[in-house]
Amino acid sequence: xxxxxDRITKSFDGDAAVxxxxxxxxxxxxxLALLGPSGSGKTTLLNLIAGLTKPDxxxxxxxxxxxxxxxxxxxxxxxxxxxxxxxxxxxxxxNIGFGLRVLKGxxxxxxxxxxxxxxxxxxLIEMPDLGDRYPAQLSGGQQQRVAMARALAISPRLLLxxxxxxxxxAQVRRNLRGSVRDLQQKVGxxxxxxxxxxxxxxxxxxxxxxxNGGIIEQVGTPADLAERPSSDFVRDFIGAA
Amino acid sequence: MRRTVLIALAILFAAIVIVLPVAAIFTRAFAEGxxxxxxxVTEPETVxxxxxTILTALIVLxxxxxxxxxxxxxxxxxxxxxxxALLVLIEVPFAISPIVAGLCFLLIYGAYGPVGAALQPYGIxxxxxxxxxxxxxLFVTCPFVVREVLPVLSVTGEDEERAxxxxxxxxWQIFRFVTFPNITWALVYGAILxxxxxxxxxxxxxxxxxxxxxxxxxxxxxxxxxxxxxNTTGAFxxxxxxxxxxxxxxxxxxxxxxxxPARGATA
Numbered sequence: 001x002x003x004x005x006d007r008i009t010k011s012f013d014g015d016a017a018v019x020x021x022x023x024x025x026x027x028x029x030x031x032l033a034l035l036g037p038s039g040s041g042k043t044t045l046l047n048l049i050a051g052l053t054k055p056d057x058x059x060x061x062x063x064x065x066x067x068x069x070x071x072x073x074x075x076x077x078x079x080x081x082x083x084x085x086x087x088x089x090x091x092x093x094x095n096i097g098f099g100l101r102v103l104k105g106x107x108x109x110x111x112x113x114x115x116x117x118x119x120x121x122x123x124l125i126e127m128p129d130l131g132d133r134y135p136a137q138l139s140g141g142q143q144q145r146v147a148m149a150r151a152l153a154i155s156p157r158l159l160l161x162x163x164x165x166x167x168x169x170a171q172v173r174r175n176l177r178g179s180v181r182d183l184q185q186k187v188g189x190x191x192x193x194x195x196x197x198x199x200x201x202x203x204x205x206x207x208x209x210x211x212n213g214g215i216i217e218q219v220g221t222p223a224d225l226a227e228r229p230s231s232d233f234v235r236d237f238i239g240a241a
Numbered sequence: 242m243r244r245t246v247l248i249a250l251a252i253l254f255a256a257i258v259i260v261l262p263v264a265a266i267f268t269r270a271f272a273e274g275x276x277x278x279x280x281x282v283t284e285p286e287t288v289x290x291x292x293x294t295i296l297t298a299l300i301v302l303x304x305x306x307x308x309x310x311x312x313x314x315x316x317x318x319x320x321x322x323x324x325x326a327l328l329v330l331i332e333v334p335f336a337i338s339p340i341v342a343g344l345c346f347l348l349i350y351g352a353y354g355p356v357g358a359a360l361q362p363y364g365i366x367x368x369x370x371x372x373x374x375x376x377x378x379l380f381v382t383c384p385f386v387v388r389e390v391l392p393v394l395s396v397t398g399e400d401e402e403r404a405x406x407x408x409x410x411x412x413w414q415i416f417r418f419v420t421f422p423n424i425t426w427a428l429v430y431g432a433i434l435x436x437x438x439x440x441x442x443x444x445x446x447x448x449x450x451x452x453x454x455x456x457x458x459x460x461x462x463x464x465x466x467x468x469x470x471x472n473t474t475g476a477f478x479x480x481x482x483x484x485x486x487x488x489x490x491x492x493x494x495x496x497x498x499x500x501x502p503a504r505g506a507t508a
Contacts, residue, residue, distance in 0.1 A: 050407055072406045079407040085400035089422040098418070099408035154408060 001063055001157045001190050002028045003049065008058035010044055018044045020214040021058070026158075026192060031184055033193045033201035036211035037237070042194045043162060045211070049192065050160050051075050062157065075158075078151025078189075082163040084143050086135040092146050093118050093131035099154035121149040124183065141172045148180065152187055159184060159191040165200060177203050198238050202226075210234050266484055270477035281478035289455045290463035291482060294440055297371070297459065301378045301439045306432055309386025313424075316387075317394040331387050334380055342380050343448025346373065369451030374459060377445040382435040389431030390424050397423045429497055437490040441483065460486075 003026040010019040019041045026032045034042040047053040049060065051072030060068045067075060078099075087095050094101075097118045100109055109117065122128050125145040135143055144164055151159060164180065165173045181204050184191045195201050201208045202222040209219045210233075218230040229235035271278050281287065315321075316328055334342065350367040351357045357367055367373055401423075405415045443461040450457040458466065460483045467476035 052403055052406070073409040073411065075407075076409065077407060079404065081400055081404060083400050085404035087401055087405075087419055088397075090418075098405065098410070102405075102408065102410040102414045102418070150404075150408070 002026065003158060003190065003192075004059075004061040005045075005049070006059040006061065008045070008048060008060070009056045010041075010048060010053065011056060017214050019048070019055075022214070022216055024209055024216055024219060026190060029188055029190055031181065031191045031193065031204060031206045033195055033205035033208045034211055035195055035198060035201040035208050035237075037196060039213075040211040041214040042196075042211045046160055046162055046192065046194045049158070050077055050079050076154055076156055077158040077160055078154055078156030079160040080144070080147045080151050080162065080164045082166055084135075084147040084164075084167075086143060086146060086150070088135055090134075091131060092127070092133050092135070092138070093122070095135065095146055096121050096131075096149045096153050098150065117153060121153055124152070124186070125149045139172075140168050141176055144168065144176060145179070148183060152183070152189070156189060159187075159189045161191065161193040163194055163196070165195070165197070173200075180204065210237060212237070263484060266477055266480050270474070270481045273474055277474060278478045278481070281475045282482060284475060286455045286458065287460075287463055287467075287475065287479050287482075290458045290460045290479070293371070293374070293458065294460040294483075294486075297374050297378055298436050298439045300375050301382055302432060302436055304379060305382055305386050305435045306428065308383060309390060309431060309435075310428070313387045313390040313394050317391055318399065331384050334382075335384050339377075339381055339442060339444030340448060343377055343445035346377050346380070346445070346449055350376065368449050369453070370457060373449035373451075374446050374457065377449050378439045378442055381442050381445055382438050385435035385438065386428065386431035389427045389434070393424050393427040394420075426497070430494065433490050433494050433497075437487055440486050440490075 005022060005024040005026075007021045007023050008019055009017060009021055011017045022041070022045060034045060036042045044053060048055050051067075051070060051074075055068065058068070059066060062075075087098065090098070093115075097114050100114045100117060103109070118131065119128070122131050125148060127142060127145060130138070130142065135146065138146065144167075147164070161180070165176060168176065177200060193201070193204060202225075205222070207219060207221055208225055210217045210225065212233050218225060218234045220228075225234060225238055229238060270281075312327070312331060316324060347368060348354050349356050350373070352361060352366070352368070360367065367376065397420075401419050402415050405419045410418065441461060442459075443465070446459055447462055447465075450459065450462060452458060452462060452466070454466075460479060464476050464479045464483065467473075467479060
């Protein structure tokens with residue numbers, strides 16, 4: 001799926017714009033990172049793409065379809081939250097199967113079909129025996145993978161990752177970067193990652209969009225950005241990290 | 242040493258203030274034997290009072306749950322003008338003396354009050370009957386559910402609900418599968434506290450009940466009436482029933498705490 005972000009603008013309560021005419025195209029199957037310091041608007045942009053926030057102006061198109069006003073639930077975008085936001089009173093298996101369970105009418109797979117799909121995803125995240133656990137009984141890294149599986153269960157048209165590594169310690173973080181990238185490749189889904197960590201963005205993403213003060217400073221492959229930074233900000237931000 | 246003194250003081254205080262008076266009710270009520278107690282409790286007026294009290298509690302309970310959930314949800318999830326005012330307003334019943342509350346209701350909804358007078362031509366009377374008793378009971382009990390549910394709702398946060406939203410759940414599914422399981426226990430606690438309060442309320446109810454024997458006397462009012470009639474045995478017998486109803490809610494609360502799952506801490 002190709003996502004076109006066309007001159008998206010957003011401000012909160014009449015303050016200065018959080019996003020100022022942001023335009024960006026995320027190509028089919030690509031892993032794109034939105035990189036920037038806090039307050040640069042990257043999380044707001046991700047929430048807009050997810051449908052959790054409404055833009056003041058501009059258009060979002062998915063494979064040419066205008067989805068700007070489509071409600072979050074109808075977009076079928078899988079999202080991994082910074083806190084993972086796992087359902088604490090549900091088992092791992094119920095968490096992963098949630099998106100299938102709430103489907104309406106004939107779209108909802110039968111119970112055995114749902115169970116099979118959950119088992120498939122548990123295998124994918126290499127936790128085949130932990131379906132009966134509760135989120136609180138898992139390590140941070142396991143919770144993050146469950147959150148990934150839950151987002152992938154709905155066969156998302158787009159995978160959105162909001163700082164998915166920030167709650168993990170350095171060692172686990174490095175290991176999981178590779179596994180997130182692998183999962184995305186295996187499933188073949190277009191993915192957008194929000195991060196403030198340059199090393200993370202460069203390791204995972206095909207292309208990186210550097211954001212600052214509500215605009216995109218530069219978009220390019222990690223090599224492009226490192227070799228030909230288009231502004232002092234990009235050079236400093238990439239160099240400093 | 243200091244520890245022993247502290248514990249002894251706490252026990253002594255509880256004994257003087259709580260255990261002795263409650264024990265005294267039961268000793269006095271059963272002093273003349275079980276049959277006398279049974280006769281007093283099955284006195285038609287007392288039975289009517291018990292029935293009215295339970296009926297009131299049963300009406301007040303669901304209203305409290307629905308209102309408490311809505312108010313807690315609105316305050317926890319939305320930013321709107323008057324939100325802080327609503328938060329304070331909900332606590333007003335805690336601060337106002339119940340008898341004052343009863344008088345306020347009489348002033349507004351009584352036959353000479355603006356609302357009461359407007360409804361009178363249609364033959365609708367709000368005070369000195371079940372409606373009045375239910376109204377003031379709602380007033381005194383409305384903070385309980387909100388106060389229990391609101392902190393839990395605030396702590397559990399919106400992230401789980403947002404996650405459910407992106408996974409395609411509709412509003413009802415989010416509430417049913419995600420929010421409600423997180424607040425069930427708080428809701429039950431709040432409901433039990435509110436019920437205990439509704440059963441025992443005296444001041445506010447005494448103003449609006451009209452004290453019609455066998456008709457608008459709740460159990461607390463009936464106890465006072467019997468006592469003032471020098472029917473000490475009857476008063477204490479009725480008091481045991483009220484105390485038992487209250488203890489029953491406490492036992493319920495205890496049972497529920499026992500089964501309260503501490504996810505992840507156990508298994």
